[in-house]
Amino acid sequence: MIRFYPLRMSMPPALWSGARPIPLMAALLRFPDQLVIVDTGLNGEPDLLRELARLGVNPEDVDLVVNTHVHPDHAGNNRLFTRAQVVVSRVDYEFARSYCHAIMDADDPVEVFRRYYPEVRENRLEKEARQGQWLALHYWRDDLLGSPQQIRWIEDQPNLPDPAKLQPLPGHSPGQYGLRLEANPSLLICGDALASRLFWKSRLRELTPRYNEKQHVASKQLVEQCDGLIMGGHDAPFWCRDGRYCTDAEILLKLPQRGDE
Numbered sequence: 001m002i003r004f005y006p007l008r009m010s011m012p013p014a015l016w017s018g019a020r021p022i023p024l025m026a027a028l029l030r031f032p033d034q035l036v037i038v039d040t041g042l043n044g045e046p047d048l049l050r051e052l053a054r055l056g057v058n059p060e061d062v063d064l065v066v067n068t069h070v071h072p073d074h075a076g077n078n079r080l081f082t083r084a085q086v087v088v089s090r091v092d093y094e095f096a097r098s099y100c101h102a103i104m105d106a107d108d109p110v111e112v113f114r115r116y117y118p119e120v121r122e123n124r125l126e127k128e129a130r131q132g133q134w135l136a137l138h139y140w141r142d143d144l145l146g147s148p149q150q151i152r153w154i155e156d157q158p159n160l161p162d163p164a165k166l167q168p169l170p171g172h173s174p175g176q177y178g179l180r181l182e183a184n185p186s187l188l189i190c191g192d193a194l195a196s197r198l199f200w201k202s203r204l205r206e207l208t209p210r211y212n213e214k215q216h217v218a219s220k221q222l223v224e225q226c227d228g229l230i231m232g233g234h235d236a237p238f239w240c241r242d243g244r245y246c247t248d249a250e251i252l253l254k255l256p257q258r259g260d261e
Helices: 047-054 090-104 109-116 122-139 213-223
Strands: 002-010 023-030 035-038 064-066 085-088 151-153 164-168 177-181 187-189 229-231 251-253
Touching: 002 047, 023 047, 085 090, 090 109, 090 122, 109 122
Parallel strands: 035 064, 064 085, 085 151, 187 229
Antiparallel strands: 002 023, 002 251, 023 035, 164 177, 177 187
């Protein structure tokens, strides 16, 4: 049995488009022999520690951190988990570091943003560039992933607890991955490949900028093939069969029997 706990946080008010908070999600997975956290929110913000405390979990209890991608809102609190191994894409980290340094130092953040996200819509370009610069200045640091000895690059095929598997979902960023659990029900934690249920099998287009539009569309189509639970980076988990939100604080995932594998 695996126990899945959605961790609910929010983006900083400076990035809200109105008075309504923008959700930000992480996940705690209690395997039979490991405690795993997927994504870690924004560094310095209290949401994640508050959510863990609600579950009686201390950062030193966590064995493994998995980052879907290396944007500051998804990897910002890795350094809290000093005892954990960190599984993350090197490609994604190097892209994020290059982008954040460029935009933090930029007199013209619009030019930098266009260079790294060439497919961004023109009517969104200036706003996205200003917000991107603000986010990098407030939350980026080169060591946000943790200490070097903790890091296990996805490209080196690190071990994960059964039945967890990594699924490439590039497009929003070049090295984004989802964490898939083939259990009953199945679970896919997909980062910003599908940021919200609003875009599930919908022609609505989220405003989030994309590194590569074609890759993003292909990744979204992969996510839409799922038949269990999905949790995106900025919305509560939902059931694929009917699109209903799953409001349970604890969700039990049954491990497959050996004959079923």
